[in-house]
Amino acid sequence: MKRVGVIGLGKMGILHAGIVNQLPNSRIQAVCEKEKLVEEIAKKLLPKGIQFYDDHVEMATKEDLDAVFITTPIESHTAIIVDLAKVKPDLSLFVEKPLAASGSLAKTACDAVGNLHAEHMVGFQKRYSPLFMEAKRMIDLKSIGELMFFRAYLYSSDVLREGKSWRFKNGTGGVLLDLAPHLLDLLLWFFGDVQSVSGARRRMYSKSVDDYTHACFEFESGLTGHMDASWSVRGYRLPEIAIEIYGKDGTMTLTDDELKIAYATAEGKMRSFNNQSFNTSVPFLLANPEYTVEDQTFLDSIDKKSHPTPDFSEAAKVNFLIDRIQAATQQ
Amino acid sequence: MTTLQHFLIGDNSFLGISHLSQARGRSVGLSLGTEDKVKIIEKAASCGATGFTFSTDPTNFEVLRGLASSDQIKDDFAVYPVLPYAARYVRVVNEKGITGLMNDVLSSLSAVEKARLIVHSGISTLTFNPIGAMMAYIDSELSQIPKEAKIRSVLLHEVITDLGVSFRATEIFQSFTQHIRNKWHATPGFVTRNFPKFVDLCHEINQPLSDILIMTPFNSIGFQMNPSRESCEAYLTRVGDGKIIAMSILAAGYIPLYDAVAYIRNLSGISGVVVGVSSLDHSEVTFRTLRESL
Numbered sequence: 001m002k003r004v005g006v007i008g009l010g011k012m013g014i015l016h017a018g019i020v021n022q023l024p025n026s027r028i029q030a031v032c033e034k035e036k037l038v039e040e041i042a043k044k045l046l047p048k049g050i051q052f053y054d055d056h057v058e059m060a061t062k063e064d065l066d067a068v069f070i071t072t073p074i075e076s077h078t079a080i081i082v083d084l085a086k087v088k089p090d091l092s093l094f095v096e097k098p099l100a101a102s103g104s105l106a107k108t109a110c111d112a113v114g115n116l117h118a119e120h121m122v123g124f125q126k127r128y129s130p131l132f133m134e135a136k137r138m139i140d141l142k143s144i145g146e147l148m149f150f151r152a153y154l155y156s157s158d159v160l161r162e163g164k165s166w167r168f169k170n171g172t173g174g175v176l177l178d179l180a181p182h183l184l185d186l187l188l189w190f191f192g193d194v195q196s197v198s199g200a201r202r203r204m205y206s207k208s209v210d211d212y213t214h215a216c217f218e219f220e221s222g223l224t225g226h227m228d229a230s231w232s233v234r235g236y237r238l239p240e241i242a243i244e245i246y247g248k249d250g251t252m253t254l255t256d257d258e259l260k261i262a263y264a265t266a267e268g269k270m271r272s273f274n275n276q277s278f279n280t281s282v283p284f285l286l287a288n289p290e291y292t293v294e295d296q297t298f299l300d301s302i303d304k305k306s307h308p309t310p311d312f313s314e315a316a317k318v319n320f321l322i323d324r325i326q327a328a329t330q331q
Numbered sequence: 332m333t334t335l336q337h338f339l340i341g342d343n344s345f346l347g348i349s350h351l352s353q354a355r356g357r358s359v360g361l362s363l364g365t366e367d368k369v370k371i372i373e374k375a376a377s378c379g380a381t382g383f384t385f386s387t388d389p390t391n392f393e394v395l396r397g398l399a400s401s402d403q404i405k406d407d408f409a410v411y412p413v414l415p416y417a418a419r420y421v422r423v424v425n426e427k428g429i430t431g432l433m434n435d436v437l438s439s440l441s442a443v444e445k446a447r448l449i450v451h452s453g454i455s456t457l458t459f460n461p462i463g464a465m466m467a468y469i470d471s472e473l474s475q476i477p478k479e480a481k482i483r484s485v486l487l488h489e490v491i492t493d494l495g496v497s498f499r500a501t502e503i504f505q506s507f508t509q510h511i512r513n514k515w516h517a518t519p520g521f522v523t524r525n526f527p528k529f530v531d532l533c534h535e536i537n538q539p540l541s542d543i544l545i546m547t548p549f550n551s552i553g554f555q556m557n558p559s560r561e562s563c564e565a566y567l568t569r570v571g572d573g574k575i576i577a578m579s580i581l582a583a584g585y586i587p588l589y590d591a592v593a594y595i596r597n598l599s600g601i602s603g604v605v606v607g608v609s610s611l612d613h614s615e616v617t618f619r620t621l622r623e624s625l
Contacts, residue, residue: 018497022528037430041461045500164431235361237346240353257352274351276554276585285524285557286493 002026002299005065007056007080008072009033009042012096012123015286016069019295022284026299030063032056056080060088066302067092067119074098074177075169078105078112085112092119092302094295098181098322099315101171106319110312119301121308122315124185126241128290128297130278132186135243135254139190143261145249147191150225154183156239158231161205174209176201176322180229183241184318185310187227190243191219194321197328204232215325335625337576337603338618339411340375342385344609345394350555350583359609365390369397374614376408379622382483384411384546384605387472399479409483411544413522414472415491462502466510473515484544485511486520496528501536508543520544522578525557527566530573540573546605548579550586551594555579567600576603588617592624 004026006017013033021028030051033039039052053059060068060083068091070080078100084091093113099122100106113120126132138144156179159168167173188194199215212230219225231239238256245252250263259273282292301308343349345368347360363371372383372394383398385391398404469485476482487495487507495503504521511519519542523529526547533540553560567575577598580591595601604621608614 014494018494022497022525035430037459040459044461045503046498235347235357237348237357237360238353255352255354257350274585276351276552276582279553280555281553281557281559283558284493284497284528285555286490286497 002066002302003029003064004299005030005032005059005063005068007032007059007068007070008076009035009038010071010073013069013071015291016071016094016096016123016295018286019284019292020069020299023292023296023299024283029065030059032059057083057087060084060091065091067094067299070095074173075101075171077101078109081109082112085116089116090118092121092298094121094123094298095312095315096123097185097315098122098177098318099312100319101177103316103320103323106312106316110316113312117305119298119305119308120312121298121301122310122312123294124182124310124315124318125288125290125294126182126186127189127309128293129256129275129288130280131254131257131259131273131275134273134278135252135259136190138252138259138261139245142247143250144245144247144252144263146247147221147223148246148248149223150187150191150243150245152183152187152225152227152241152243154179154227154229154239154241155233155236156231157234157236158239159205159211160232160234162207168206168209170208174206175211175229175231176213176325179231179239180213180227181318181322182239183227183229183243184321185315186241186243187217187225188317188321189310190245191221191223191225193220193317194218194324195220197321197324199226199325199329201325201329213325213329215329335601335603337382337574337605338380338621338625339382339384339576339603339605340372340380340614340618341578341605341607342383342388342391342394343607345391345607346386346388348607350579351585363609365393365397368394369401371608371611371614372398373401373403374611375608375618376404378615378618380618381407381603382409382411384413384486386416386488387412387414387475388416392475395477395480399477406481409481410476411484411486411520412473412476412482413486413488413520413546414469415488462506465503466506469507469510470514482515482517484518484520485515486522486544486546489522489524492521492523492529493525496523496525496532499532501532504532504536504538508538512542518542518544518574520546520576522546524548524555526563527558530566530569534569540570544574544576544602545570546576546578549575549577549595549598549601550580550582551590552582552586554582554585564598567598570600573600574602575600576605577601578605580604580606588620592620595625 004020006013017028032053034054167178194217196218201210201213204211211232214228216226243254253260261271263269280289282289297308344359347357349356508519548555556563608617
């Protein structure tokens with residue numbers, strides 16, 4: 001039985017805690033939450049056996065935990081990782097995306113766990129969606145031939161007026177740090193490292209952070225493409241990703257719920273997949289199945305030493321890329 | 332196979348939701364106005380739909396007002412609200428955090444309800460009663476339903492149900508069940524995507540399944556059936572006279588209607604189905620087929 005702690009009982013903390021507590025062979029043993037009201041409500045609603053703390057070092061020291069989920073605001077990730085690596089080096093760590101608030105802080109986090117033997121994973125759950133996994137497989141198989149260029153977007157309607165949480169503070173928020181990491185991680189996963197970046201960004205509703213980012217990439221493979229990310233587009237009930245990839249032998253169109261491959265053959269062959277094309281049943285479902293698969297992969301890796309992906313060093317590439325986009329689009 | 336009692340029209344297409352294609356869902360949702368939605372429900376009712384189940388989104392309250400003044404809707408046509416409307420609150424959490432969400436919910440309550448919940452001014456960590464706040468919030472949402480509407484059941488959204496299952500927060504279920512029955516004289520209902528675990532918990536806390544509705548996915552490909560289609564089907568034999576409403580029977584449009592009907596016909600223990608439709612023709616074909624076949 002894996003004993004798990006959660007640091008930060010916000011939206012993502014509640015989600016992961018709810019899943020982990022129902023997975024076979026794991027249970028939530030402790031919660032660290034600094035907001036008193038949230039802690040008191042959780043104490044009234046959660047099982048009595050769960051221990052509560054307002055200090056993550058105290059929780060890690062007093063509780064005999066196998067793993068901790070870090071689901072706090074982005075700017076706090078690195079300090080928590082460094083603290084835990086120091087006081088409990090054998091503790092496996094799951095960090096909700098992105099790894100850190102900047103490339104240098106991501107590097108600090110990687111250095112802190114670099115020589116440790118526990119498992120360290122970042123929550124880019126799209127990698128555990130069957131459609132994105134199938135797309136990755138097709139790209140690796142060169143299913144549409146040599147890639148020529150791509151275009152991609154990630155839109156949501158989350159911000160249609162100035163917000164007040166940490167997501168709206170300079171250095172810890174903005175669409176590039178909060179929403180775009182999902183798409184950036186997929187692009188890095190699909191296409192490899194980036195050679196050069198250019199782009200533009202702007203504010204529509206927020207005063208201190210960007211609501212829109214446009215970035216053009218040239219990858220080391222020679223592939224070029226661009227992405228748009230905005231959390232201020234009306235009509236998107238949920239965040240929505242779309243990636244169109246053009247190859248010499250066909251075109252691949254990928255969204256959260258569809259993968260279409262049109263082959264440039266005389267027969268005009270087309271292959272199409274939905275989430276319904278795959279068995280997506282999971283031991284316990286909250287939100288989307290990929291969260292359960294992701295959490296299960298992380299917890300299983302502790303015994304198997306299987307190093308789940310993305311680990312910290314792979315996830316840090318997203319932070320490095322965000323830094324480069326920010327530098328290339330200085331206003 | 333037993334004859335079904337509940338033939339419900341759902342609101343997914345009205346809210347722009349499609350679990351097959353978000354782009355298609357968004358396009359349909361944007362194209363339907365309140366009057367269109369009312370006509371689609373009227374058509375469904377004339378073809379055998381017995382009720383409308385919906386999230387407590389403000390646009391659905393407008394639809395309910397349209398239905399209240401419709402002469403096509405008979406008195407026995409019932410409504411089955413599902414709450415809270417999670418998507419709305421996820422957005423508030425993104426914008427203001429969990430504490431900001433609670434402040435928003437509390438500010439929507441009447442002064443009397445607030446006074447009942449909070450002894451001192453503002454939210455006090457010691458005196459705040461989360462279950463009481465939840466019931467007051469439910470009352471506040473349900474009070475927006477026109478008096479003409481017949482509320483047969485009030486269902487707890489799957490996010491709360493399934494979190495409650497995970498943490499065995501049985502006090503939430505018991506309070507909700509009592510509150511809906513006593514105050515609203517309706518059948519308490521629960522939406523869940525973890526049907527076997529929910530049934531296990533009900534048995535554990537001696538919650539008679541005959542007293543509640545359970546709305547949960549059943550379809551031939553196992554879409555959203557957890558931990559597996561086989562397990563969910565096996566648990567149907569354990570619900571006795573429980574009332575199970577099958578949702579996602581078309582797997583969001585992936586399964587043809589006649590195949591979906593054939594699958595449901597062969598299950599014993601299903602009391603009703605819910606299906607979303609997006610046009611008058613779609614409404615007519617769907618509900619005529621369901622009524623003729625189930």
